[in-house]
Amino acid sequence: MQITSPAFKQNSRAALADTQLQRALGNVRAGFIDKRRKAIDALPEFDALRDSARAIKNHVLENLDLYLETYERKVIETGGTVHWAETAEDARRIALEICRAAGARTVTKGKSMITEEIGLNDFLEAEGIRPVETDLGEYIIQLRGEHPSHIIAPAVHLNRDQIEADFRRVHDHLPVARDLTEPETLLAEARKVLRKEYFAADVGITGANFLVAETGSSIIVTNEGNGDLTQTLPKVHVVMASIEKIVPTLEDAAQIIRVLARSATGQDMSVYTTVSTGPRRPGDPDGPEEYHVILLDNGRSSMLGTKFQDMLRCIRCGACMNHCPVYHAVGGHAYGWVYPGPMGAVLTPSLIGVDKGGHLPNASTFCGRCESVCPMKIPLPKMMRHWREREFERGLNPATSRYGLKFWAFFARRPKLYRFAASLGIPFLSLFAGNRGRFRHLPLAGGWTKWRDMPAPESRTFMQQWQQKEALKQEARP
């Protein structure tokens, strides 16, 4: 997938001017927030569960090597195969080898952000294997040649009429006169088309929400049932998961599951939570004959032991973006890579480099809503600040802001000089603004005044006002 994160500013401008997108984004603001609130209000233990979930993941990260070894041993014991992929390229190559060995022509896919991260679909297609996304949202965006704009609602940037147009364009074997005006009819059509694909597929690829060390199981959490059909009907099931998805036991998974769906869609539990362990057993009438797990690192191990380790607790619920004013304004594609919103603003620079992803941690108002709703209590704003520091250290931000900060720092470190300069500057600005009390244009601050007015300061500095008030208090005392 082409990375456009360095063009975040241009992307955002285009997104703000896109009326279809702005209409669709209204669904994020209206939908997710209230549903989550209601689900959480109905569970008094929610906050205690968040702490429990955080503690479980922290424990796993501190012992990740041991849990990975145990998990691998258990998968092998149950007849599965574990493949280790250091990079995206390794993971793609391994997936292709499995598909080739199975003689695969069609591959069905359950929803998986990690296969987006490694660009699996384009790669398989170039190798002559047809990948078919089966999650309704993923299917829609695959038809459009797009990428997900949200980690749990991949087609949230689209409206019904756009989807209808795509179905008419692609499903050209169906009668032109059919009625597709209701979302129900669109869903029914996709269901029918995809049913055939599940049976035609030679390999089914899913992600994993959890990998359980105790039993060697992978767990997927879905609502549509597409993940289950993807992994049940083909001869081969491939699970692609990153190394931090491990939990010790099913009890641990149960703790995190309780916060996952509530944070994501406001459901108490997703419709299908499926625990898979190895291939078809003797006497099993259905299920895959081969079970493979591709364990992907792709930069995760470099986050361990750093300021960004906490990010590895992320369970991809999407609550941070659902509550983010920046995401609400520009949507997910503006972020320019796989992971949007606050979690993307932290993760993207870790995975593709701060030189390319540096704009993203700057696209924050630091309102802190993301951290306050994160089920894993990940300090997202703090980590965005760490990225800003690194960007500054490496001189990646624009010269004007670097010099501006240095100029300001020179005064800030010399309080007397600062107060003196402020006492000269502020009355001047106040006078200059006149009766309006605001500036339409300001030299060197065009980035601000182009979009909104700059309020003019009061005629005296804060320190001057403080001193005056203190003096009045003194006088008032008997």
Add this chain to the structure above:
Amino acid sequence: MSGRDAILSRVRKALGGVADSPTRRAVVEARLGEAPVGVIPARGQLDDKPRVALFGEMAEKVNATVQKVKSRAHVPAAITDYLRSKNLPASVRMGTDARLAAMPWDKQRALTVKRGASDGDDEVGVSHALGGVAETGTLVLHSGDDNPTTINFLPEHHIVVIDAKDIAGDLETTIEAVRRKFGKGRMPRVLNFVTGPSRSGDIEQKLLLGAHGPRALHIVVVDG
């Protein structure tokens, strides 16, 4: 160096090179051995009757339909009634589950019972659940000849029979029951937790039932 060794050595280095600390190994072994339970919501901690009632209430909240029958002998008639009320053909698909097999299906003259995994042509599938979870109205099913996994997902209507005594208050009790049945650290090939019929919100965030799995989920709770 293989990918495996490279990843594990990077992880160990990042964790401060404490690979073979016996203390760490002991902590991990203990955790896996004991499988401690965490926070359990009070919601599910109820006596038998209110627990079964909560299960039904929560299942209906997620668009399942729930019916209670007095004994296993009443199940075939209940299912026939359901099929009739929904205008469905009098034909169901089920596995070889002994509890289902022992029910008086032959008394439902018009009903055809097909056995074995589904090939996608069945409108109605019948399964017997291993258990249920009251806190969320969730059914627990496992793969195998008794209740093939394809029946959970391919038919348009999924009817699940569950014994009231198998309904637990919380997820953890069910997990413990699975461990008792299959052995510590062992699992059936697939364990399905099913909470309502299949759905999607991918078109304008509007909730639509019947995405890729069953459009309808009907639960028959057998009393006693």
